[in-house]
Amino acid sequence: MELAVAIAGAAWLGLMATASPCPLATNAAALAFLGRRVGDPRAAVIGGLLFVLAQTLAFAGLAVVLAWGLLSAPVVAATIEQHLNRILGPVLILAGMVLAGLIRPRWSKAFSAERIQRQVGSGWWWAPILGFVLAFAFCPVTAALFFAGLLPLAVKADAPLAIAATFGIAAAAPTTVLALVLSLALHRLGVIAGAIDRWERWAGIVTGTVFILIGIGLALTYVFRVW
């Protein structure tokens, strides 16, 4: 009974994390990325599921590591604040530039410009990578919900894995469902209008633009401390 209450509490905290305006930027990035697969609804669904799975694993792994005392919560929080949030901005800008077709990296024949362009846009592993990275991009509200709300709950109930996994699913699922609804609706409209290819190209540009704008915002906040 106590565990059920704790799991319900974790689900509520996860929903609060996704509904709060604080992580709006990272949620918008996820929404744009997952919703851009206008031409291939099956790939969009698989990408969405992998995104949820990656976020769930990230939160569950972090909670287990902290609950078992393998890492100290203040050290983890400080590392995220001082390092991850600072490099996330420039990384999102570069990813957005590739998605929008502004840069075409030429590393080798095996990684030709077109191939990278195609892979960044469509490789199945990008959704879980994004989910994993964005899970650790804590803003103050999600940090408060995770460190001050979820962790004490997980430790008290002695079930960090189940409780943090519930938090991860509840935090990632609404954005993913919204992205899939958007993607499927655009696909249906695209089929009717016979414009799937054109819409997919535009979806890449829109996603890239969203990434670039969010990256600039994060860089101004965490790197240049403008506000």
Added chain:
Amino acid sequence: MLKRILTVVLLAFVFACVIVLILPRGETVPWPADGIPAASQPQTDGIAVYYLHGAKNCPECATIAHFAQAALAAMPPSGRPRFTPIDTAREPRYAAAFAMTVNTLVLVEERAGVVVRWRRLDEVWRWIEDETSFGRNLAATITAFAPGNR
């Protein structure tokens, strides 16, 4: 042409980010063994409320600071704790000293320029729904923390 200009500007911005990221960032050595230096200015002995915040100051964080300041202002002037904001992105040693995980308030007792006792109040995140109960909870916590009530 516009695409090329945009690309150059964005790459220059990323390059500037990398330069700022690799530049050395201030002093990060631990505090001396004799204690955490008091942050309130001017320094006088007594209770203070530190507001610890990182680089990103969210609306909820601003609410915590605003409610705390209002609650302190409502207290009698004699013995009223001082409100001292601390930017932990610029002063990471305070984050480490108070084992900070989220933007929060810390009650401290300052004596002779050092913090002799402290209590972190992460529970403020549960109080922000209502300003009246926030003020009541903070006042009760400060009263319980006061030297005479230990």
